[in-house]
Amino acid sequence: MDLWKNIDEDKKSAYAYFDSLWFYMYYCGQNIPNVLKWIKAKRIFSRQYVFVPIVCCGHWSLLVLCHFDEANCSDIKKGPRMIVLDSLKTADPTRFQSAIRKFIVDIYETEEREESKQFINKIRLEFPKVPQQNGEECGIYVLYFIQCFLQNKKLAEVLENKKLEEDFTQLLDDGWFNPEELENFRKDIHSFQANQNIKIAE
Numbered sequence: 001m002d003l004w005k006n007i008d009e010d011k012k013s014a015y016a017y018f019d020s021l022w023f024y025m026y027y028c029g030q031n032i033p034n035v036l037k038w039i040k041a042k043r044i045f046s047r048q049y050v051f052v053p054i055v056c057c058g059h060w061s062l063l064v065l066c067h068f069d070e071a072n073c074s075d076i077k078k079g080p081r082m083i084v085l086d087s088l089k090t091a092d093p094t095r096f097q098s099a100i101r102k103f104i105v106d107i108y109e110t111e112e113r114e115e116s117k118q119f120i121n122k123i124r125l126e127f128p129k130v131p132q133q134n135g136e137e138c139g140i141y142v143l144y145f146i147q148c149f150l151q152n153k154k155l156a157e158v159l160e161n162k163k164l165e166e167d168f169t170q171l172l173d174d175g176w177f178n179p180e181e182l183e184n185f186r187k188d189i190h191s192f193q194a195n196q197n198i199k200i201a202e
Contacts, residue, residue: 004017011150013047014047015047015048015049015050015150016042016043016044016049016051017050017052017053017146018039018042018051018052019038020053021055022035022039022052023052023053023054023055023103024055027056027096027103039107040107040110040111044065044068044069044107045068045069047069048066048067048069049066050068051063051146051149052064052065054084056096059088059091060138060141060142061084061087061142062084063082063083063084063100064082064083064084064085064149065104066080066081067080067081081125082100082104082125082126083128084125084127085128085130085145086130087130087131087132087133087138087141087145088132088138089132097125101120104123105117105120105121108120131179131182137186140185140189143185143189144185144186147185
């Protein structure tokens, strides 16, 4: 929420984010009707990008729903797509593929969308390479990915290109994920956490 406060007001209407527990609750079969109702209130089909934290098995990764606001979805290549950004490749982010696809089908059905299940199942789900964590700071990486996503102007162009894997690699080479910037971001998060702990203690 603190990160969201710093987003330009003109951008907020194009983005949305889910509570970090929603996917976990859905994945575990907990309170699914309410989870889908809460998601419906986010109006994801009017957003360019939606950030969905995946918190499972003690690890955080980020699912991004891209271009679900496209009015003309008849062309799979130009319609919506999904990407998973995971800072711990050894955790195998692809293990959630079937759960993510079922999740998206249920969202479409809850919204009573006209798209066929066949179309929904063909929405691209990709796992591009991203910087990898050294310690246990996957949550910080998820927040950093969101911040980079909001600030990088090249990303829209990349998302229009079929060769996402290659283009993300190029973005890495171009310094999209800047090590110095990431380190400063980590320090800011730790400082924020320390200040919150002081406030709670007081």
